[in-house]
Amino acid sequence: MAMGELPTIRWGIIATGLISSWFVEDLVLEWQGLKVKHIIQAIGSSSLQKGQDFAAKYCPKQTPQIYDIYGKVYLDNEVDIVYIGTPHGYHYRDCMEAIAAGKNILCEKSFTLNARQAREIFDAARAKNVYVAEAMWLRHRPLYLELKRLLHEEKVIGDVFRANCDFASDIGLENLPATSRYRDLSLGAGSFLDIGVYSLTWIMLALNDRPAGQGQKPHIMAAQTHEDGIEVTTSAILQYPSTSRQGIVTTTNKSSGAPGEVFAAIHGTEGFVEVEGKAPSIPESFTVYPKQKGGSADRCFFKREMWQGQRHEYAPLGRGFVYEAQNTALDVLAGRKESSIMPWAETLYIMEIMDEIRRQGKTIYPGE
Numbered sequence: 001m002a003m004g005e006l007p008t009i010r011w012g013i014i015a016t017g018l019i020s021s022w023f024v025e026d027l028v029l030e031w032q033g034l035k036v037k038h039i040i041q042a043i044g045s046s047s048l049q050k051g052q053d054f055a056a057k058y059c060p061k062q063t064p065q066i067y068d069i070y071g072k073v074y075l076d077n078e079v080d081i082v083y084i085g086t087p088h089g090y091h092y093r094d095c096m097e098a099i100a101a102g103k104n105i106l107c108e109k110s111f112t113l114n115a116r117q118a119r120e121i122f123d124a125a126r127a128k129n130v131y132v133a134e135a136m137w138l139r140h141r142p143l144y145l146e147l148k149r150l151l152h153e154e155k156v157i158g159d160v161f162r163a164n165c166d167f168a169s170d171i172g173l174e175n176l177p178a179t180s181r182y183r184d185l186s187l188g189a190g191s192f193l194d195i196g197v198y199s200l201t202w203i204m205l206a207l208n209d210r211p212a213g214q215g216q217k218p219h220i221m222a223a224q225t226h227e228d229g230i231e232v233t234t235s236a237i238l239q240y241p242s243t244s245r246q247g248i249v250t251t252t253n254k255s256s257g258a259p260g261e262v263f264a265a266i267h268g269t270e271g272f273v274e275v276e277g278k279a280p281s282i283p284e285s286f287t288v289y290p291k292q293k294g295g296s297a298d299r300c301f302f303k304r305e306m307w308q309g310q311r312h313e314y315a316p317l318g319r320g321f322v323y324e325a326q327n328t329a330l331d332v333l334a335g336r337k338e339s340s341i342m343p344w345a346e347t348l349y350i351m352e353i354m355d356e357i358r359r360q361g362k363t364i365y366p367g368e
Ligand SMILES: NC(=O)c1ccc[n+]([C@@H]2O[C@H](COP(=O)([O-])OP(=O)(O)OC[C@H]3O[C@@H](n4cnc5c(N)ncnc54)[C@H](OP(=O)(O)O)[C@@H]3O)[C@@H](O)[C@H]2O)c1
Pocket: 014, 015, 016, 017, 018, 019, 020, 044, 045, 046, 047, 050, 051, 085, 086, 087, 088, 090, 108, 109, 110, 135, 137, 179, 180, 181, 187, 193, 194, 281
């Protein structure tokens, strides 16, 4: 279908930081398979100048209305849905204000600071009959969906019984100002909510074969390390009571993993899978290794080249947000109030697990 014939959706962008720039770059990207025309209708920023500079740089062919207060975006009748790209400590405030104005929402991860805030947002959304979804873009990516299908429908490695995922990203914490979202607890500072949520998401993919929102509560053992009151390293073991499957979730913002390396491994009774990429948020490929039949311990332990894996590669498309943007737009245009990929119950499930890991790790945010 020609671009002019596609249904349109009009976005209001809240905040002009890093993630908003990536998201808007993908909104205006033209790609094969595009089913919706995305209009950047409005941009809300703390400053008019920032908003204008953002529009000129990331959506130069569009003519959004620029507002110097987020609230004006919520009140703009020409806006169909708002994308919230503020630090996660503000997601509750920004979602509640947008809902009060009757706006549909796609809100960045971590959705909120805790499950209580998420629950209140969903209650408010239900009362106002608006769409709300957590922007967990990873779950919309073809690589993620295909791996899930291979593991749980085709059972390419038999019964999965354990998985681990590590997200290590050196953010140079010591050089950042106290006002940075990485240092300010009221903005949600800490590695776990910021990037640990990705490690957790891969573990969910591997161990949870139930539909989104119907996952079983795992037993959890967690430890967190803090520096200057900020959580910098988290390790958690999750075990599912009905299957005994185990997952290990680790994260740190003090050190980086090498790009392109394996960041997650999933083991089953008939083999294992490794997932590779720049980071757990930017997967590029996964490799399925069937179990070696009749091999000696020598072959298993010392000769990696003897393992015949099948690699599944996924070429990057934009920054990878195109799928999430399109699925969200189609949901809203169809009048749905929840995403089937990231329904409210799934966000609550993840937030409750994160609450428990933080409870054991003793990470507390202001107001908790
Ligand atoms: N999906 C992903 O891969 C991904 C990647 C990175 C981040 N994120 C999520 O996106 C959110 C934003 O992260 P980011 O990296 O884009 O942050 P960022 O670059 O610091 O930008 C945040 C923006 O929020 C606005 N803001 C309002 N009050 C603020 C305050 N007190 N301090 C800082 N900014 C404030 C600012 O925009 P204005 O001045 O224009 O109002 C700022 O530019 C976080 O929740 C993060 O977890 C997601």
